[in-house]
Amino acid sequence: MNTTLLDTLAKQLMQGNKGLLAMDESTATCNKRFAELGIPQTEAYRRKYRDLIVNAPGLEDYISGAILVDETTRQSTDDGKLFIDILKQKGIIPGIKVDEGAIPMIGFPGEKITEGLDGLADRLKAYYTQGLRFAKWRAVITIGSDIPSLTCIKSNAYTLARYAMFCQDAGLVPIVEPEVVMDGNHSIQKCAEVTTEVLHTVFNALYQHRVDLEGMILKPNMILPGNDSAEKPTADQVAEATVKCLLRTVPATVPGIAFLSGGQPAADASERLNSMHKLFDDVMPWALTYSFSRAVQQPALELWNGKDEHIAVAQEALVFRASCNSAAKMGKYTAAMER
Template sequence: MNTKQLDRIGTGKGFIAALDQSGGSTPKALLQYGIPESSYSNEEEMYTLVHEMRTRIIKSPAFDSRYILGAILFENTMDRSIDGQYTADYLWEQKGIVPFLKVDKGLADLEDGVQLMKPFTGLNELLQRAAQRNVFGTKMRSLIKEANPAGIKKAVEQQFAIGKQIVEMGLVPIIEPEVDIYSADKEASEQILKDEIFAQLSALDKDAKIMLKLSIPTVDNFYSDVMEDPHVVRIVALSGGYSQADANEKLSRNHGLIASFSRALSQGLTAGQTDEQFDALLSKTVQDIYEASIT
């Protein structure tokens, strides 16, 4: 584990940029960027276009380590290059931004009020490749729709079981049991979730380090006590469907919680903008998310 990167993620001021839309969400991400599905005829062309979009974001002067601590990549992005360097190396060596990798294969069907992660295939091989590519950590997402204690327990147990495997490979897992912001019993789900997280944290090896990516809680500063746990490097928040303005406002009320926004980060950026327009909008977005993250 790179101790310089660990220190930056654990104590640095700023937020984590999520650039990890994959498979099913890539056409939607491209459409928001102003590239319709008629612009590409196969998966390879689609991924080339999305890499061009991500390269434009990463290379922008607005994508600055003064505000951005880390960036989460999709596997396809990790395997591609920017200016002759693998993306993770470019991020760290040229930008001073810590690279993470999304490792889950998407969500399974709803059961017991939650969507667990689909079965993992080839995880060890992927983690080995990530380590070779100088990736610092990983991210994996499940989704909680209802305050169902059995379902939430299963989701957290699955996350931590795979998290331990990731820790053993020398990487820092971002464990993401998202609570649906539209859930009728979001607050009750968050209470069950917190109890389950504490149960799993207490069973970790003394030196194990993990991160958490959570929905912005209904009750302000609800996760402050989780932040104090010595295993927890940082807790980051997802925007979860809130607009950029709403997400920033809610985040700013939660001290110590920092952003790991995806859709809210790229909101308004389009392929047709000049570099000046693109950089100016991204700069304002980055600044606003940063301000909300340092409260």
């Protein structure tokens, strides 16, 4: 394991005004979003959609790395140019989602554990040979009556640490994603309590597995009330709760934190990230950026709607959304930008 190269790569992914693009929807998730818009759920249309994304003019101005799925690593443009190669030519580092999804945790109703460790070491080595330089693994933590259990938290933390160890051994920067999901009616305070416990447990597991913390990136949730909660916190309140949680739990040696959007409306995600930088830029020891999927891609997907004649306007919407998040990373986003 070359920690110097890993540390350098992690810093490159968190550079300047840029963030990560999570274009890593599984086939099932991508097809679900297509179905909602009446787009054919086929490999050909998934390829068209990803072609639209990777070839969007100016995307490289706001995106430092793109998280792919296995299918995307083998896809190419109509003239045969691999998407991976297009990203690299643009200066966007290609990465890969390597977990195999969260399944119900036997004996723990309502809780999940993520699969994918079997054969992971060999898969990672093959991805490195293909030119991929970082990976991502998502754990799912749900808040509900008497959950999450400590067993669920510890089990997911352990698998995240094992995954991260395998990544670094193969030369890939691990993105560690313990997501406390927004499902439910819990308060923002409850989200803060659970996220604090989850992050403490995850970093303890990473330490025990001898993961190089300078050669990894954390991808957490923001601190938010559940979707069904009556609470409506301001962007500043979300920013304060989130940064305080991270300061209590994330070691200063971690080079960067890249938030997932978790189903937040696009403008809300940008505004909340912006507030964190406006209020706390002088106290945060790590770079703080975005690793959004829907909060960047959904407007473009809706405009495209599977039609070739809509590609250009969809690409403009994609790059515009990325530019809003880039401004938020610099603390320069305003609601006026949306108009």
